[in-house]
Amino acid sequence: MDTQLERSVRAAIDFLETQGYRYALVGGLALAQWGVVRATYDVDIKVLVPRGDYAEMRASLQAAFPNPARPHLPEHSLVVAVSIHEVIVDFLLALPGYEELIIERATLRDLGGWSVWICSAEDLIIQKVVAERDKDWVDVEALLIAQGNRLDQIYIEEWLTQFAEALEKPDLVREYKRVLKKSGMPD
Numbered sequence: 001m002d003t004q005l006e007r008s009v010r011a012a013i014d015f016l017e018t019q020g021y022r023y024a025l026v027g028g029l030a031l032a033q034w035g036v037v038r039a040t041y042d043v044d045i046k047v048l049v050p051r052g053d054y055a056e057m058r059a060s061l062q063a064a065f066p067n068p069a070r071p072h073l074p075e076h077s078l079v080v081a082v083s084i085h086e087v088i089v090d091f092l093l094a095l096p097g098y099e100e101l102i103i104e105r106a107t108l109r110d111l112g113g114w115s116v117w118i119c120s121a122e123d124l125i126i127q128k129v130v131a132e133r134d135k136d137w138v139d140v141e142a143l144l145i146a147q148g149n150r151l152d153q154i155y156i157e158e159w160l161t162q163f164a165e166a167l168e169k170p171d172l173v174r175e176y177k178r179v180l181k182k183s184g185m186p187d
Helices: 003-019 028-033 054-064 099-103 121-131 134-150 153-164 171-182
Strands: 022-024 043-049 079-084 088-094 107-111 115-118
Touching: 003 022, 003 043, 003 079, 003 088, 022 028, 022 099, 022 121, 028 043, 028 134, 043 099, 054 079, 088 115, 099 121, 107 153, 121 153, 121 171, 134 171, 153 171
Parallel strands: 022 115, 043 088
Antiparallel strands: 022 043, 079 088, 107 115
């Protein structure tokens, strides 16, 4: 992680931990912790919202980090995008249910003298499959190759099945199994 990115991550994490907010690093920086290195220029952090008070959480984050980023986002979005040391940090406010589970299942990882809660490889895969962007499918395949048999495929497929049904996208599971097979993993 380059120095500017690290300074931004540390500032964000220090704030969250000082305030007692639970979180999990997701996105490109989490990928690197699971063996997939790719260039990333922003920070994505899933944050548990105490008492479900989203307005209070948005206000707290905006007060701590007053430089807004991504002005096109709606005011009451589940994303609080700020600029910290000239790096965009997206605080992704967790919804009840599965997104809370992402934070509960996160693992504390040492990043060379400081620790950060990182989203599990399985939850990272699920989020990327549901997002369905081309770059996410590339990341999913790379994660499957890097993590191999260490992944809990039952957990992944159970959640993907639920998302496929809820989003009325039955192809999600089929496409995941195609990428799984392509990666050399048995389905």
